[in-house]
Amino acid sequence: MIEVYHVTKKYGSFKAVDDLSLTANNGRITILLGPNGAGKSTTIKSIAGLLKFDGKILIDGFPNSSIDAKRRFGYIPETPVLYDQLTIREHIQFISRAYQSEQGETRAQALLERLELADKTKKTARELSKGMSQKLSMVLALLADPDSILIDEPMIGLDPAAIETVLQLLKELRDEGKSILISTHIIDMFESLWDDAYILHQGKIVREVRREDLGDQSLKEIFFACTQGEQG
Secondary structure, eight states, rough: OOOEEEEEEEEEEEEEEEEEEEOOOOEEEEEEEETTTHHHHHHHHHHHSSOOOOEEEETTHHHHHHHSHHHHEEEEEESOOOOTSSSSHHHHHHHHHHTTTTTTHHHHHHHHTTTTTTGTTBBBGGGOHHHHHOOOOHHHOOTTTTTTEEETTTTTTOOOHHHHHHHHHHHHHTTTOOEOOOOOOOGGGGTTTTTTEEOOOOOOOOEEEEGGGTTTSSSHHHHHHHHOOOOO
């Protein structure tokens, strides 16, 4: 579970995020929506422990900056962070050892096959296309079998076949009881997938929506109503 309580992040006098609270529950896919400049990136980086902030963020009950939290947490950033001169196989070995994950390489191999990277393990990161880099980033985030997963714009650079594979993988992770929080501005991509949604506008959560309570409106209609027609 990912829990965010009253998080505020200031840059000088500007509040990029203002008293933000949200919860991504186990066994559900939660999406964070907002126009450009709404504060999504600041929120994601705060949860991932890349920014200092006021407030409290817990990963499976542990402070997000703690080792206990990091052992249970997988983060897939919008822009993959890889080592240019390491091969795919070397990345997997390095991350498996860092997490002391005995089954990490086995899990990674299964993911490589699903994401059509199994025949490219000798390629270095600098040889990979944007889509392949994104796939590798996913493999590295998931090989330690995290309980809580944070994903920032996961489909950038992926072809249609890879997108369908990732969507199916997210469904399976949800069914395993994982907590999944996805930041995106592509509502249509996740229309059939999300369980809970938070709409962020000008640094504040302006609406929380559960699929069970959606009613006759679509999530896209609610989004535009909340953000005054701004697109992100």
